[in-house]
Amino acid sequence: MTVPETTAPFRFPVAGRYAGMASSPLKSIFDLAAAAGVVSFAGGIPDPELFDLGTVTAAYDWVLSHQGSRALQYGVSEGEPELRVQAARRVSRTLPTDASQIRVTSGSQEGLFVVAEALLEPGDVVLVESPTYLAAVQAFAVHGARMVGVATDDDGVDPAALEEAIRTHHPRMVYLIPSFQNPTGRTMPLERRRAVAEVLLRHEVPLIEDDPYGELSFTGVVMPPIASLPGMAERTLLLNSMSKLMSPGVRIGWIRGEGPVLETLAVAKAAISMQSSVVDQLMVARYLETAELDAHVRTVSAVYRERRDALAEALAPVLPAGAHVTRPEGGMFLWAALGEGYDAQEMLADAVAAGVAYLPGWSFFAEDPDRSTMRLSFVTHSPAVIAEAIGRLGEVIARHGGR
C-alpha cells in the first residue's frame, strides 16, 4: 500500500456551524477561573458538601441489587416507566401530568437539544430573553436558528416587547427561564406570567419553558410554571432537571409535553443517544420515591440564601454609582451591570490576577450585549470566602472606574 506523499497533514472537514466554535471564549474564561488561588464565581457549580450522597448511594445499591439485570439492559427512548411516573408525580404539584407525557433526557442540555432537533429548521427565529442562558442558545444555533433577544426588566421578559418581536419576526418558538433565571436570577411574578401567556396564546406561538432552578426558592414560594396557566399546557414544552436538586453528574432531566410532539421528541432522542443511562434513570426513580427531596432542597436553599446574602452585602459597597444588581430570591446566580464605562470582559484579566473570577455578561446576549455586565454564582463558596474575594474584586472595579 502506498501512502500519498502530502506535506500538509490531513484535516477533517468540519461542518460550517461548528467551524467558528472551535475555540469557545468561555472555555478560556473557565480555564482562567480554574487557576490555582482564584475564587471563582464563574460557574454554577454546587458545593459538593451539599450533595445527598448517602441517599444517592443507597438508591444505586438498591437498583443494582433489586433490578440489576434490567439496569444493565437496553431501555426505551421515552425513558424508564418508574422514572416517568416519579417525574409526572413531581410535575403534577403545579401542572397535572401523566407519565405518558414525560420524555426523559440526559440532563437539561440534552433536553434543549432534543427540542431543537425536533422543532427547528434552519433560518427559524427563536425569541429569547435578553440576556439568556448561552448553552441553550448554542443548542438552537447549531440547528441554524437565529436568536432574537427580547427586552427584559426586573420582572422578566416584557410582554409588549415580546408581542412586538412576535409580530416582526414570526418566531418558531419562544424560549424562557421564568424562575431564578440564568444569568440574571430574576423571577417572573404571576401577573407577568399571565401577561406573557396571553401574548403567546393570542399569536399561537409555542413556548419552551426551562425550569431547572424553580424549586431552589429562598422564600418558600415556588412559582407555577407558565405551562400551568389556562391554555398553555398543550403549547409548552416544560424542561426540568435533577442537576440542581440532586446531582449534575448524574445527568437526568425530563421534558413534559402533550400531543403528537411527544412522539417526535422520542424519535429525536433515539437518533441522538438511543436512551439515557438505564442505571441512572432507575436510580433517580428510586431516589425520587425514597428521598426526602423537599427537605434536602430546603437545606440546600437555606445555605444558598446565606451565600446570596453574603454576595449581595459584599457587592453593595464596591459597585460604582449607577450600577444595577439583581437580588435573586432563589437559584444560583446574581447579575450585576456596572454601567457606563465598564467592560467586564476587559476587566477579567485584572480580576483573575487579583484572585477572583466571574463570567462576563456579554456572552448571554443574543444581540446588543451590555458589556458592563457580569454573572456571579453564589452557590460554591462560604460567606467568609465570598466576602473576602468580593473585597478584592472591589479594588479591581475601583481601578477600572476611571477608564
Added chain:
Amino acid sequence: MTVPETTAPFRFPVAGRYAGMASSPLKSIFDLAAAAGVVSFAGGIPDPELFDLGTVTAAYDWVLSHQGSRALQYGVSEGEPELRVQAARRVSRTLPTDASQIRVTSGSQEGLFVVAEALLEPGDVVLVESPTYLAAVQAFAVHGARMVGVATDDDGVDPAALEEAIRTHHPRMVYLIPSFQNPTGRTMPLERRRAVAEVLLRHEVPLIEDDPYGELSFTGVVMPPIASLPGMAERTLLLNSMSKLMSPGVRIGWIRGEGPVLETLAVAKAAISMQSSVVDQLMVARYLETAELDAHVRTVSAVYRERRDALAEALAPVLPAGAHVTRPEGGMFLWAALGEGYDAQEMLADAVAAGVAYLPGWSFFAEDPDRSTMRLSFVTHSPAVIAEAIGRLGEVIARHGGR
C-alpha cells in the same frame, strides 16, 4: 386572560426532517416482536444472564464510596480523565492512542450523532455498506446527508465499487463496520481492509469506523481496525462502545481521533448533552481497571458461538434453495437472503403468528433494498429455544415459498 376559541387542538411545529419519522416502521416491528409467546430474533439484546453484574456493582460501590462527591459533580465534555486513560489503553492494543485522543460519548449512538453533528452539512453524501446499520443512517439522515450504498460481498465492502462511488458522489465521509457487521455479521479480512484503506488514502476521504462488536470473536482472532493501517489513523474516527462488552444500559462509548477535529467533537458533545454521566464514566473506568474483561468477553463469546451454531444449524434445512446465509465468526447477528419470490416484511405477520420474529432486511439498505433479507440475532436465546423457534419459522418460509 382569554383563551382563543379554536376548534383544532394546538399542534407543535415539527422540523421537516422528523415529520416523516413520526411512526417508525421498526417500532411497530419491535412491538410485534415483544408480544407474549413470541421468540424474537429481532433485537440485538444481550442475554442478561451473561452480564458481569457483580463486578459492575462493585465498581459503582467503589466509585460512590471513594469518589462520591466528584461522581455527582459536573465533569468535562471530553470525558473523565480516568476513563480516557483506560479507553486509550484498550485501543492501544491495536492502535497506539493517547488519552488526549479519546472523546467519551453516551454509547455509540451518541458517538455517531456527535460525528454527524461535527462533520455533516445538508446535502453531503455519506457512503455506507449495502446493507448497513440503520440507526447510524438515521443519525446521518437527520443532518441532511444523503446515504449512498456501496456493494458488498462476503468480505465486506467492495473496493472497486467504493472507488467508483467516491468518484461519482464526492462523499463527505465513508461509514463502515468492518468487524462482525450489523446487520450481516460479516468481517473484512486484512487484505480487504488494506485495499479499502488504499482507496480512502488515494481519494483523501475520511473514514468513520464503527467497531462495537470486534472483540466478540468466536475464533480468538480480533482484527485490527482500518484506523491502524499506515496513514489511516489521522483520517479515521474510530468508535468503540462498552454496550456489547459490558452493558448496553450504562451507555458509555468513545471516539478515537487525531488533530483539530477532536476539539470540534468536544464542542459538539457539549452542545448535545454537556457531558456523559460522570458516575457511569467513573464506574466504567474502574471496571476497565479492575475487571477481567478479556476473560468475560471470552465467556460471552463462547456462549454466543454455541448460539450462532444452533441458529445456523436450525436454519440450514429450512432455507429455500438459492438462499444465501452468512456464517459470522463473531458479534451478534446473522443475515439471510431467502432469494427470489420472498418478501421478509410481508412474511413477518405470519411468522409472529407462529411465535417467532426477526427484523426484515429492507430497512438496512440505503437504496435498492433486497426485500427477501432478514436479520436474526443469535445472542438472546438458548440453543434449544433457537432450534424450536426456527423450526416454526421454517414452516412459515415453506408456506411462502410458492407465492
